[in-house]
Amino acid sequence: MRIRAKACLLLAGALVVAGCTKPDETGDNNQAAVPQRGGELTVLLDSAFSGSWPSGLDPATNTTGGGNLTQMSSIYGGLFRLVADDDGKNAKVIPHQAAGYEFTDSGKTVKIKIKPGIKFTDGTALDAAAVVFNIKRDMEATCTCKPTWQLADQDPITAEGTDTVVLKFKQPNAAVINSFVVANVNWVVSPTALQSMGPDAFRIKPVGAGPFKVVSNALSSELVLERNPDYFVKDRPYLDKLTIRSIGGDQPAYQALQAGQGQVYEGMTTIPLLEQAKKNSQLVVTQQPATSPYVIQLNTKIPPFNDKRAREAIYYATNGEAIRQGLFKGAYPLSQSFTADGGLFHHPTVPGYRTYDLEKAKALVQQLGGLTVDLGTLKAYVADQVNTALQTQWEAAGIKTTIHSEQLNGLIQNFIGGKWQAMLQTAGAWDPAVGVGVGFRFSSGVPFSGVSDPTIDSLLQQAGQSTDPAQRDALYMQVGQRISDEAYAPFILAFAPASVVTKNVHGPGLTTLIPPVVVNTAILWDEVWMSQA
Amino acid sequence: MSDVATTSPAPRVFSAVLGSPALRLIVKRLLTAIPILLGVSILMFVLLNLIPGSAALQLLGPEATPEQIARLEHDMGLDRPPVERYLEWLWNALQGDLGRSLVSRQPVTDVLPTRLAVTGELVALAFLISLTVAIPLALLAARRPNRFLDRVSMVVSTAGLSVANYVLALLLVLLFAVKLGWFPAIGYTPVSKGLGDNLYSLALPAFAMAFPLLCFYTRFLRGDLVDQMQGEDYVMTARAKGLGPWQVLLRHAFRNSSFGLITIVGLNISGLIGATVIIESIFSLPGIGQYLLQGILTRDYIVVQAIVIIFAIITVLANLMADVLYAVLDPRIRYGTN
Numbered sequence: 001m002r003i004r005a006k007a008c009l010l011l012a013g014a015l016v017v018a019g020c021t022k023p024d025e026t027g028d029n030n031q032a033a034v035p036q037r038g039g040e041l042t043v044l045l046d047s048a049f050s051g052s053w054p055s056g057l058d059p060a061t062n063t064t065g066g067g068n069l070t071q072m073s074s075i076y077g078g079l080f081r082l083v084a085d086d087d088g089k090n091a092k093v094i095p096h097q098a099a100g101y102e103f104t105d106s107g108k109t110v111k112i113k114i115k116p117g118i119k120f121t122d123g124t125a126l127d128a129a130a131v132v133f134n135i136k137r138d139m140e141a142t143c144t145c146k147p148t149w150q151l152a153d154q155d156p157i158t159a160e161g162t163d164t165v166v167l168k169f170k171q172p173n174a175a176v177i178n179s180f181v182v183a184n185v186n187w188v189v190s191p192t193a194l195q196s197m198g199p200d201a202f203r204i205k206p207v208g209a210g211p212f213k214v215v216s217n218a219l220s221s222e223l224v225l226e227r228n229p230d231y232f233v234k235d236r237p238y239l240d241k242l243t244i245r246s247i248g249g250d251q252p253a254y255q256a257l258q259a260g261q262g263q264v265y266e267g268m269t270t271i272p273l274l275e276q277a278k279k280n281s282q283l284v285v286t287q288q289p290a291t292s293p294y295v296i297q298l299n300t301k302i303p304p305f306n307d308k309r310a311r312e313a314i315y316y317a318t319n320g321e322a323i324r325q326g327l328f329k330g331a332y333p334l335s336q337s338f339t340a341d342g343g344l345f346h347h348p349t350v351p352g353y354r355t356y357d358l359e360k361a362k363a364l365v366q367q368l369g370g371l372t373v374d375l376g377t378l379k380a381y382v383a384d385q386v387n388t389a390l391q392t393q394w395e396a397a398g399i400k401t402t403i404h405s406e407q408l409n410g411l412i413q414n415f416i417g418g419k420w421q422a423m424l425q426t427a428g429a430w431d432p433a434v435g436v437g438v439g440f441r442f443s444s445g446v447p448f449s450g451v452s453d454p455t456i457d458s459l460l461q462q463a464g465q466s467t468d469p470a471q472r473d474a475l476y477m478q479v480g481q482r483i484s485d486e487a488y489a490p491f492i493l494a495f496a497p498a499s500v501v502t503k504n505v506h507g508p509g510l511t512t513l514i515p516p517v518v519v520n521t522a523i524l525w526d527e528v529w530m531s532q533a
Numbered sequence: 534m535s536d537v538a539t540t541s542p543a544p545r546v547f548s549a550v551l552g553s554p555a556l557r558l559i560v561k562r563l564l565t566a567i568p569i570l571l572g573v574s575i576l577m578f579v580l581l582n583l584i585p586g587s588a589a590l591q592l593l594g595p596e597a598t599p600e601q602i603a604r605l606e607h608d609m610g611l612d613r614p615p616v617e618r619y620l621e622w623l624w625n626a627l628q629g630d631l632g633r634s635l636v637s638r639q640p641v642t643d644v645l646p647t648r649l650a651v652t653g654e655l656v657a658l659a660f661l662i663s664l665t666v667a668i669p670l671a672l673l674a675a676r677r678p679n680r681f682l683d684r685v686s687m688v689v690s691t692a693g694l695s696v697a698n699y700v701l702a703l704l705l706v707l708l709f710a711v712k713l714g715w716f717p718a719i720g721y722t723p724v725s726k727g728l729g730d731n732l733y734s735l736a737l738p739a740f741a742m743a744f745p746l747l748c749f750y751t752r753f754l755r756g757d758l759v760d761q762m763q764g765e766d767y768v769m770t771a772r773a774k775g776l777g778p779w780q781v782l783l784r785h786a787f788r789n790s791s792f793g794l795i796t797i798v799g800l801n802i803s804g805l806i807g808a809t810v811i812i813e814s815i816f817s818l819p820g821i822g823q824y825l826l827q828g829i830l831t832r833d834y835i836v837v838q839a840i841v842i843i844f845a846i847i848t849v850l851a852n853l854m855a856d857v858l859y860a861v862l863d864p865r866i867r868y869g870t871n
Contacts (some may be wrong), residue, residue: 045720047814047823050609054636054831062637063593065604200638218647220818247719248821251703256817259718412597413585421642423856467689 006210032484033506039530041505043070044253044262050520051246052220055202058194059184060137064517065145068184070266071134071244072361074225076208076527077232079112079131080180082430084524088289088342088513091430093178097126097209097232099163106466107172108152118232122165122214128159133191138184147183148432149173171464174472175433182435182517211526212530221248221340227373230455231526232523238529254500257283263505263530267497267520269382270326277500284501286511288521289342290494293335294386296375297441297489298452307365310371311487314422315354317397323389326452327382327436332493337480338428338438340494342515344469345432345476350484357523361397374398376414377406377424382495387424423450425490430515432476442483451488464504499523504531548666558856567847571690573845574838578619581834587611588635588832589725592819597672608634608635619623622838635830643837644824649843651721651810652820658732660798663830666743667750668794674751676782686751687794693748694830704739709737738816742808750794761786788862795862799855805845810843 045051050067057071065072066176073081079098084091095101110243117509135157138146150527151157152168153299160166167176182187183298193207205214206451212225227237241454247253250270254277256262268274268285298314305311320334336353337380339346375390377383384405391401406414414420427442429435439460456479463475497520499510503521507528508514509521514523589605590597606612631641674683691693696704710718722734726816762768763780767789809822821840828836 037642044817047826052830054634054827054833056637175717203637204639218819219639221817221823246718248811249818252706252815253818254720255706256718259706259714260712261718262718387557401838410585412590416599 002445003461010047011273013242018031024127026507027347032172033531035238035506035527035529036532037235037238038352038532039260039531040243040244041239041264041528041530042245043264044245044247045070045254045265047248047251048244048265050267053223053245054220054372056215056219057198057206057217057223058203059145059187059189060135060141060204062145062184065184065187067520069518069522070525071223072187073210073522074212074242074244075214077210077526078181079114079185079188080177080186080422082155082181082514082517083508083524084512084514085123085125086166086508086512088260088515091342091344091515093181093269098275101177103467105168106315107174107465109166109168110172110173110176111160112167114165115161115232116163119230120193120207120209121228122190122193123141123189126188126190126209127162128165129162130191131165131188132157133160134161134168135185142186145182145184146178147176147185149176149179169360170419174465174467175431178431179434181522182429207504212239212242215236222246233526237526239525242525257500257502260502263502264510265500266523269495269497271331274498274500275329276300277519282503284503284505284511285498286501286513287498289510289515290332290340290438290496291343291430291515291517292428292496292519293340294492295338295425295427295441295489296390296492297423297425297427298487299418299422301450301452302419302421303372304373305421305450306370306522307368309368309485312354312369313323313361313364313371313397314373314394315487315490316357316364316524317394318390318492319356319393319397320490321356322393323386324493327385327451328387328516330495332495335491336485338432338441339476339480340428342496342498342513343428343432345431345473347480348476349479352481353484354487354490361399365398370400371398373402373422374420374424375403375424375478376420377403377405378411381469383424386492390424418447420450427491430517433460433472435518438476438479439464442479442488451483453482453486453488456482505529506531536668537867550776558860559853562849562853562856566846566853569849570842571843573617574623574842576657577792577841578615578622578834578839581832581837582615584832588834591830591832592642611635622835626842628837631831631842632835634828634836635833636827636836641836645821645843646837648819649819650723651818652806652813654724654731654817655735655742655809655812655820656802656805658735661740662743663737663746663750667747671751671754672759672787674755675762675786676778679761683755686755690748690752693744694752696745698808699815701744702738702812702815703857705737705741721816721818721820735818738818741815742805742812746805750797753797754790754794757790758782758786759845761789765789792859792861795855795858799852802851803844806844806847 005203029525050070053062053064053068055061055063057075059065062068062277067099078096080093081096082093097115101110101112103110113199114128114131116140122127131245150170152170156168158166161390188209190207194202204217211228211231213228215224215226217223225242227240231237247256250268250273253262253265254273257265274285296314296318299313299357300306314352316514322472324332324334327458333341333348361393373394375387379385387403388433391403395403425441427438429437432438440446443448443449443450443454443460444454444457460477463472496516501510501520505528507523509523514521587606588609589602589611593601593605610618625632633640670686672866674686697698706718708717716737717734720734724731749807767785768781787835809820809825813820814826815824825837828840
């Protein structure tokens with residue numbers, strides 16, 4: 001598959017030159033227009049990521065739930081969801097199937113109220129008991145998309161009456177509500193349907209209370225959904241039918257959009273195709289705000305990066321601006337920390353951050369008597385390109401560099417083995433405390449971190465517990481400062497995939513900006529509509 | 534009356550059939566297939582177990598803790614000894630149960646028929662297109678070697694052999710789906726919704742798979758035909774008997790050259806099934822190639838093992854069919870004289 005993916009991506013450039021479309025002005029999806037009911041829409045998803053749902057669509061057993069946001073939110077809706085202004089500003093998590101929430105016990109308890117009258121598509125009630133059943137089941141799941149909550153030992157998940165769910169934690173959990181939108185607990189299944197169908201059948205044809213219900217599901221191939229006429233939001237969803245189809249990468253997807261066999265493609269990353277799509281008057285490209293910057297993780301536990309001078313040499317030898325211009329046509333902002341402009345607590349610069357200075361890099365390498373580095377990454381088109389650029393830049397500073405990219409299994413083995421030296425990865429999340437947040441790359445004791453620093457551990461713990469946003473902001477700034485001061489890991493830029501849609505498609509997260517919660521944006525499918533003209 | 538009429542010839546027919554060299558050949562080949570299939574299944578099982586990581590690790594991703602991985606491996610039964618797992622799989626497979634996918638928990642035998650139908654149709658169409666075009670083209674080229682048609686066919690064949698089918702697939706989509714809008718770029722329409730729509734949906738993927746084959750067969754058959762026509766005694770004899778060039782070509786040279794073509798087609802079956810992995814992915818077809826790819830990516834050895842065995846059976850049967858065709862074409866084989 002990798003050969004195929006590479007070939008497709010290489011072809012992308014050639015086909016761009018061949019000129020698939022005439023240069024034209026960028027399409028305008030006219031957000032001011034009045035939404036219309038009806039229409040059937042086909043969504044194309046990359047078979048290597050979001051278009052892969054091999055373990056089915058039950059939140060408790062779907063091990064790729066984080067990538068399958070479109071499938072899951074279409075079927076289940078969600079207790080909460082992330083919304084933003086059309087330009088992506090003021091992003092916040094708001095109740096959806098939940099009616100509201102309140103913190104008590106100094107942030108150690110949260111009470112979530114469920115909207116009354118919501119029914120699953122099998123006619124049973126989505127009430128507090130159903131939510132409790134789901135959260136308990138999800139927390140028992142083997143899926144890594146379950147939340148990393150430290151629940152209280154006694155009765156951590158209970159119902160109060162028919163409409164209130166009570167969650168109790170060992171420590172204050174400031175990010176609990178934000179964590180819903182990146183976790184399986186957000187998607188509530190019908191306990192009655194689950195019990196009557198059995199888990200194996202349920203994962204193929206699940207029952208939720210979302211805007212659409214499942215008609216057919218060929219795993220990792222095609223999911224056909226139809227409008228849920230009893231959806232709890234009046235006059236929603238707009239679409240009659242949603243077909244989700246897996247496709248082998250950006251190039252075939254782009255061609256399918258042009259040929260009219262699809263209307264939406266999520267997560268395009270191939271820069272030449274994006275450039276071309278922007279010039280196609282029949283398509284609209286929406287570049288979502290980034291939340292997770294590329295970081296060069298340095299393993300500070302073993303040589304050569306247990307020596308701060310070696311880490312500094314990497315900082316000075318890395319020319320982020322050249323990568324930004326050369327590989328990304330200046331499309332994404334440079335980063336100096338683990339946040340990006342689409343996420344919370346973002347600060348574009350860190351005082352004293354070491355920027356590119358070839359002479360300083362050379363001098364440090366000379367002081368060290370030479371520096372040899374092995375730089376790895378997860379096998380992906382963009383990451384491979386960045387690593388090749390880094391190798392060239394570092395060699396210019398006298399750093400002997402070998403690069404390699406690994407399949408996921410190999411990468412994990414490398415991390416767990418602990419012998420890795422440098423890794424190009426992404427760090428951070430929309431809320432740094434949830435999902436693959438900053439702790440994943442910088443906390444002590446995490447196998448995927450190259451840092452063991454009690455100061456950072458303490459700051460991250462405080463930031464995760466504080467319910468005061470200003471205090472959290474200050475704490476995360478301190479974490480960023482500490483990473484910079486100790487030269488733990490240079491950041492490059494924050495990269496985010498884009499959605500490409502045909503001109504008649506409109507909707508939040510497709511033609512407006514919503515920060516990605518995992519990798520792709522969580523599109524609000526009940527609000528998506530098509531102009532019928 | 535009927536008793537007398539039917540009972541006496543039956544044993545003779547039965548005996549004649551059993552004594553037929555062609556049937557002996559089929560039985561012999563089928564018996565040889567048993568150790569081959571067993572060997573393939575063992576090899577696949579060993580290889581899948583030697584690959585670093587596991588289905589659990591692959592599914593849970595980089596955020597997984599060792600405890601989570603261990604738990605999922607236990608749920609999947611991957612913590613049991615490999616020999617025990619293989620023997621259990623083999624025992625069930627012999628009874629027609631190819632197991633449940635480790636990842637989706639679906640019985641593989643429930644999923645395979647629908648996916649096999651898509652891939653089978655795709656491969657059959659690809660062969661049909663390639664042979665339907667290649668044979669007449671090769672005959673025309675061989676009839677007048679080094680003339681205009683021969684040279685054009687050789688140039689096109691060389692070009693076709695130089696282009697990988699996935700490259701060709703994207704170019705075909707660009708031209709016939711995006712630019713001209715004649716065919717769909719992706720998707721599959723089942724036969725149940727109409728044969729016309731079904732063939733229409735498979736036109737581009739089938740042609741993308743057929744074209745390299747077509748070029749290869751044309752070159753191969755043309756070369757063999759030219760050799761036969763220029764150097765074989767039986768051709769001289771046929772000509773001396775007064776047969777025209779087309780009669781010699783079609784009745785004698787083509788018959789001899791078709792042996793090589795049948796062998797090549799038989800050998801190509803497995804390669805063509807392999808090519809469906811890429812083509813189905815590009816055209817978003819719900820076939821067995823896509824299923825195999827998912828199985829490999831998720832380290833789902835149950836799925837991979839089942840598909841590989843199916844592929845092996847198809848390959849064995851295709852080669853058996855080629856052998857039977859030899860017998861049909863060559864009386865010496867049919868009557869066991871050679």
